[in-house]
Amino acid sequence: MDSNWLSYSLSDFLMFGPEVFLRLFVRINQDIWPWQGIAVIMVVAIGALLVRGDILARRGILLLMAAAWLWSGAGFLMEYYGPVNLPATWFGWAFVLQGALLTVVALVWRWDTVAEQSAMARWSSGIGWVVIMGLSPLLTVAQSGNWHSVALFAVTPHVTALGAVPCMLVLPRRIRWLFLLLPLVWGLFSVATLWTLGTRVLVVIPAATLALAVLALLFSPRRAQNRG
């Protein structure tokens, strides 16, 4: 290996500063206003479907997640983040592909049986998910000090990826790993980027995504698997 590469640090590959990055959230919120309401409805709907928990609800969760991957990939990543950070465009395509694949799975996968979950488990997963999706967008506000930078699920990729990992548990185990790869790689990329940018508060979101994705890959509960 060329020893010259050892002299490079992550900051040598980052061509923008924290001001530009945090402005991305402000800009997209300004541009899509008042359609943020759809993102809020999606969060509540996914929470409700997690509580319901049957096969139809699972299809609904996957379709809504697919829409979130598509929206945040084609919107935030390709249109806003990509012009200042080229890898974000590549991730944008990956998010779109993930959304398309998830749509196919949601529509065509045949669940023969679904393990029963207790009402308590369903309610806590649904409410827990909504609470996390409600609070994590505020981390960009804490970082920037600007309410307009709130990072909504389905609109912005970091919160979308975080919210996606628990939702992937509704997938049959034999294909679940496929949909956890992108959150894993995105989490790694974002931790490195946000740490180098110095936006340390925001690192919490991709770090949590990364940890959850690893846990989901290593410890997939058998009760959620497809027994068909």
Added chain:
Amino acid sequence: MATELTRRKFLMALAATGLSLRLPSLMAASTGETITRTIPSSGETLPAIGMGTWRTFNVGGDQYLIDQRTDVLKTFFDLGGTLVDSSPMYGSAAEVMGEALDTLNARDKLFSATKIWTGDGDATREQDRASRRKWGIERFDLQQVHNLVAWQAHLETLQQMKANGEVRYVGITTSHGRRHGDFERIMEAEPLDFVQLTYNVLDREAEERLLPLARERGIAVIVNRPFQGGSLFQRFQSEPLPSWAGEAGCGNWAEFFLKFILSHPAVTCAIPATTKVEHMKENMGAMVGPLPDEQQRSQMADYVAGL
């Protein structure tokens, strides 16, 4: 003959002493005299402070930030700057520069410098064309091979382009002190108008071989990372300037760092980057007034090393 020292005489003498200390700087400022340097290969003069765009002009389609950067560029031109340096590596910086130049209608004030940054040795002209389109200019004043990437092929094409009048000057770049050995060999073997390298009060490796070689070979030198990517301010801004800084022509830390660089006889131009108009004004202040002499340069380096 004894002269009585009155309060009035004392104050007048004090004022005169203070004025004399600042006189060279004041004279330069009042006459609008700026520090310029000559490009050895042509004899053309350049203002000694240019502007870099690394990280600062890559703001994408953010109109609010584009307007802010346009103000920075306007200040740069208003205060006598001409050389602006960028690279295709810097994301949207070239498009933003093009938009700012459109707004200011200031292409006649510009000495445009960019780089070829691609591992494809056949893509030199294509990348030059793409950069010209983004900047909105007919040709670049200076095209450089970025970090020596595929340098043989790019340099050969750039020399042909120069001969055809498609670019005025040709150069190579490095940063962070990387590949100085290769850099030196290319400087010795190739006919270059410019080299760009990292040099500042802490990173002084270039003084050993590259800067003397540039003088010997008649190559203009652009200095990047004059503030070490901003870290010099983070480290030293809370510290006081030395009491003798005024004598060396330095009224603030920006001038201190930049005048240290400009006072090296091989240096043609330093290219600090900033996002703020106030910082641009401070940077351009280094282009006015006296420069430190050799003894003061040593004092400056020793002072910073001792902090």
